[in-house]
Amino acid sequence: xxxxxxxxxxxxxxxxxxEVKITDIHTHIYSKDFGELLLWGIDELLVYHYLVxxxxxxxxxxxxxxxxxxxxxxxxxxxxxxxxxxSPVSESVRGVLTVLKKLGLDVESRNLDEYRxxxxxxxxxxxxxxxxxxxxxxxxxxxNDPFDDKESPVWNEIGNNDxxxxxxxxxxxxxxxxxxxxxxxxxxxxxxTKDLDQNSIEEVKRFLADNVKKMDALYMAxxxxxxxxxxxxxxxxxxxxxxxxxxxxELNIPFAMMIGVNKLVNYKLQLAGDSVGKGNIRTVEYLCxxxxxxxxxxxxxSKENQHELAITARKFRNLMIFGCWWFxxxxxxxEEMTRIRMETxxxxxxxxxxxxxxxxxxxxxxxxxxxxxxxxxIDKYSDIMDNDWTITEEEIKRDIDxxxxxxxxxxxxx
Ligand code: FIX
Ligand code: ZN
Numbered sequence: 001x002x003x004x005x006x007x008x009x010x011x012x013x014x015x016x017x018x019e020v021k022i023t024d025i026h027t028h029i030y031s032k033d034f035g036e037l038l039l040w041g042i043d044e045l046l047v048y049h050y051l052v053x054x055x056x057x058x059x060x061x062x063x064x065x066x067x068x069x070x071x072x073x074x075x076x077x078x079x080x081x082x083x084x085x086x087s088p089v090s091e092s093v094r095g096v097l098t099v100l101k102k103l104g105l106d107v108e109s110r111n112l113d114e115y116r117x118x119x120x121x122x123x124x125x126x127x128x129x130x131x132x133x134x135x136x137x138x139x140x141x142x143x144n145d146p147f148d149d150k151e152s153p154v155w156n157e158i159g160n161n162d163x164x165x166x167x168x169x170x171x172x173x174x175x176x177x178x179x180x181x182x183x184x185x186x187x188x189x190x191x192x193t194k195d196l197d198q199n200s201i202e203e204v205k206r207f208l209a210d211n212v213k214k215m216d217a218l219y220m221a222x223x224x225x226x227x228x229x230x231x232x233x234x235x236x237x238x239x240x241x242x243x244x245x246x247x248x249x250e251l252n253i254p255f256a257m258m259i260g261v262n263k264l265v266n267y268k269l270q271l272a273g274d275s276v277g278k279g280n281i282r283t284v285e286y287l288c289x290x291x292x293x294x295x296x297x298x299x300x301x302s303k304e305n306q307h308e309l310a311i312t313a314r315k316f317r318n319l320m321i322f323g324c325w326w327f328x329x330x331x332x333x334x335e336e337m338t339r340i341r342m343e344t345x346x347x348x349x350x351x352x353x354x355x356x357x358x359x360x361x362x363x364x365x366x367x368x369x370x371x372x373x374x375x376x377x378i379d380k381y382s383d384i385m386d387n388d389w390t391i392t393e394e395e396i397k398r399d400i401d402x403x404x405x406x407x408x409x410x411x412x413x414x
Contacts, residue, residue, distance in 0.1 A: 013396060023140075139166060220244060322349065
């Protein structure tokens with residue numbers, strides 16, 4: 001049905017975005033099969049590394065004294081500092097309130113123990129269903145690291161049995177510290193050497209292919225420093241061009257590069273200690289140009305990389321850009337990035353992923369982003385209506401299904 005006026009437009013877009021079933025293409029959550037690796041509940045929400053970093057801005061407690069505390073004790077400190085002693089206005093802190101409100105809890109009570117009782121009463125299977133239902137997420141892609149000693153036994157003994165949880169093969173230790181990780185491959189029966197001779201190249205390719213097949217991984221992924229550069233005289237450059245690219249092409253899966261993280265600039269903050277730096281867009285250009293038969297998914301961590309990344313996506317149809325990653329996942333930046341992308345690429349990009357580390361975060365990360373994306377879509381449809389373009393409800397649903405899910409699956413199936 002044709003959209004008759006701007007009031008109808010607003011209602012149709014908001015309702016359609018509210019109802020859309022989302023494919024969340026990058027998360028750190030796990031299906032129930034992975035046991036304690038699946039984090040959920042109020043204390044996990046409170047000790048999320050985004051909140052830990054913010055907590056230390058107010059607290060003079062020694063880092064290791066904090067990390068020696070139990071999660072509950074850490075959560076108590078964070079609740080008192082970031083919610084009670086200071087108003088919870090930052091994005092990840094306000095996100096906790098969004099989760100509580102969407103779950104129907106009494107946010108006004110500020111009663112942490114009451115919230116704990118609610119989560120303690122939850123049965124995990126039912127709770128996973130509830131979080132997917134409230135957030136509108138239909139499926140998530142996990143981050144699956146064969147070098148993780150807690151995770152790999154699950155793949156070897158149980159596997160993933162929840163079809164809502166898809167796999168992605170994460171290879172940071174291989175690409176970013178081969179000199180340390182190669183001996184793990186030797187342990188696992190891959191005949192590789194530290195200097196990555198030709199036989200090692202073939203063995204690394206076998207390792208990659210074996211793990212993609214074991215996990216049924218949808219793509220291969222790695223996070224990379226701002227200095228990431230290809231071609232260059234380095235093990236990482238050789239591994240990407242001689243191992244990752246050929247195996248991804250052979251298996252027809254994308255290579256996802258998450259570029260711009262400066263690891264552990266403050267190591268005492270542990271997971272919260274990473275920071276950001278501007279990446280080199282020339283390397284993205286080089287890979288997309290040199291390997292036109294390969295598919296690349298790219299997200300960059302620095303705000304300063306976003307316009308050139310969008311322009312690069314205009315040059316290479318084998319490049320799919322995605323998400324407002326990590327330090328960019330703030331309303332002001334999500335709005336700017338999504339407007340740049342929509343004005344530059346139309347609807348041929350993936351606007352968001354949650355990066356959720358705690359199951360319940362799906363609720364707030366998607367609630368917050370859907371509101372912003374709705375606003376931008378209304379503006380853009382309104383602009384074309386001003387040029388007498390008649391848009392229909394069906395076309396709006398088509399576009400929204402595309403950016404929240406189909407663009408990903410169609411890119412995988414290209
Ligand atoms: O490399 C990544 O996948 C990053 O997203 C994480 O390392 C980071 O800690 C995170 O969760 C950001 O949101
Ligand atoms: Zn991540």
